[in-house]
Amino acid sequence: MYVITADQVASRHHPDRASELIDALVARHRSALVLPADQTAGDEVQLITESAPAALEIVLDATRDEHWSVGLGVGHVRTPLPDAARKASGTAFIAAREAVQAAKRADGRFALRAASAVPAEPGRRIDELDAAQVEALIRLVVLIRERRSDLGWEVADLARAGHLQKDIATMLGISAAAVSARLKAAMWRAEADALPALVRLLAGLDAGAGRAGTS
Template sequence: MFVITADQIDSRNDRDRAGEMIDALIARFPGAFILPPDQTAGDEIQMLLTDARSTLDVILDLQRSGHWSIGLGIGEVRRPLPASARQASGHAFVGARAAVTRAKKAEGRFGLELAGPTGAPPLLGAEEVEALVTTLLLLRQRRTTEGWAAVDLLGRGLTQVEIAAALEISAAAVSQRLRSALWRVDQSAQPALVRLLENLQHATTETGPAA
């Protein structure tokens, strides 16, 4: 399973953003969470997922907001599951805790830990997959507000001509914004990262439930 623990950046000098972030994630990814995202230690949120695609999407959303250090733990979780994420335990939760601690000092504010015993060796280790995810996060971090505007409209299914009309710019300018935003690189990288996350998850599910 996948456990994400996110710690709010510079929370002492900012308002508590946990509640609104939880509400936004639930609205954007209905049905993605095995347990509802939960506010744990003050300015921290925690969530449990089984799907690698949804896990990457949540990480990307958290990172885009600019307010979170993100730890991803991959491993088994103690069963039966409790009513809330804050009551849950297991290897994946331990891994997420270690990962978010490292993420606070990492350039991309992201850490990944493969926790507990593993079976067959994964295609790439956790450290290598973490580096690849971080590369994507840093790419997206450099995207301008104008680039995001074009990318978001494209993601909603608009054509470049329609995006140009919506933004009141030329179609050539839309194309330039998408190139500068490295949209195609972003979209090409995501399926590969999902496969690598799935492979890490598979390496932990061959060994039985967490102790």
């Protein structure tokens, strides 16, 4: 399972943005959350999901405005589940706590920690699902997104919603060539092409943590 913990950057000098982040993430990911999103200690936000695609999307959404240090923990969550995320426990929460602390010092303010390594299997190297390597790849996507301009985000968000480039051009009143140029500058295709592989790697980490959690 995946636990995402986000801690507001420089919270003593800015208003509490926790409720704003929770509202935005719940609006997009409500169906994928196993418990309601929660504000825990102070201005910290916590979400739990069983979905690798949702975990990755939540991380990318939470890191987008650079107001948050975001930690992704992969591990076991004790059942039966309580009625609130802040009451839940397990190795995924320990991993998420370590990750968010590491994120405060990391490029992109993102870090990942997994509760256990995946045992070696015939035909597969043990480091294929190494958490540090998955963390590095996700961080590259986060850093690509940090460099994206407002104009780049405008077209990238529409492309993410499934609109074709010609339709985006009509919606924005610009040429199809301009849309293509903005998407290229935003490195939209590089991001989109990387996400399926990252989802598979996260799912592999979760599978390993699940085996450890039941041993």
